[in-house]
Amino acid sequence: MLKYAYLNSKYVKFKNAKVHIEDRGLQFADSIYEVVSFYNQQLIDFEFHIKRLKYSLKELKIKYVVNKDKLKKIFNKLIILNKLKNGIVYLQITRGVQPRDHCYKNNIIPNLIIYTINKKFNFPDKNFKGEKAITYRDLRWKRRDIKTVSLLANVLAKREAVRKNAYEAILIDKDKITEATASNVWIVKNNKLITHPANTDILKGITRESVKKIIKINKLQLDEKSFTIKQLYNADEVFITSSTNLVTPIIKIDTKIINKGKIGDISLQLATLYANCFINE
Ligand SMILES: Cc1ncc(COP(=O)(O)O)c(C=O)c1O
Structure with missing residues (x-):
């Protein structure tokens, strides 16, 4: 089945979703992320994840402006495109790409990566696992x-x-x-x-x-x-x-x-x- 990811401003085929070798997330772990679960295609605790995402960005001074509604639309669209019922949305924002240097430049443009992963949750039912x-x-x-x-x-x-x-x-x-x-x-x-x-x-x-x-x-x-x-x-x-x-x-x-x-x-x-x-x- 064809799987999709969202990279910067586009939905792309999962196998074509690539970032540059000088992305600072790759070289310095200069990058933050969030994992939002969904059940029956409904996002769980979405607002709180967005709040923490903003906190992580602020603490590292990564200049990505969060648009909550836009992100919600992307998350929901990926869940539908990838035909999933239960799972997680993985979002990562890297500081961006520049020639390798510990010090980052002010005008660097962050990379936004979003994709979904199918997941079975450990629910408190007859299969509940310790x-x-x-x-x-x-x-x-x-x-x-x-x-x-x-x-x-x-x-x-x-x-x-x-x-x-x-x-x-x-x-x-x-x-x-x-x-x-x-x-x-x-x-x-x-x-x-x-x-x-x-x-x-x-x-x-x-x-x-x-x-x-x-x-x-x-x-x-x-x-x-x-x-x-x-x-x-x-x-x-x-x-x-x-x-x-x-x-x-x-x-x-x-x-x-x-x-x-x-x-x-x-x-x-x-x-x-x-x-x-x-x-x-
Ligand atoms: C180190 C660490 N602590 C705690 C948590 C739990 O956080 P949350 O409930 O937001 O998933 C996570 C989640 O990935 C984690 O990586």
């Missing part, structure tokens, strides 16, 4: 709040997880859990939820924010504070959140089995409430 994770040293830079494509440390950690038959790698920075390679991490202890505060040490996940709202509405207790590997191992429940994982329980970390290897009640409750936000729309 996953295994490993722990791994957090080797990333100090501005993890910006959604840049500088993901090499995440790539190495994820590769190690997969090598060990695990699904995710939970990252540890000086004995504290920050987040995972592509998701935020939560623990439950004595019915109380704990997740790392949204500062420059983690990416402020859009799903994290949506789940926070659900927690508040349902009067569950949440502490936004960092926690140790010991707390992680001794948690009653552990789960991760992200646009692609929604709320996914973690039932084993390294050799430690969490909640007797079963999906916990609070993880299931939050997964269900979050999924209901878009399944029943």
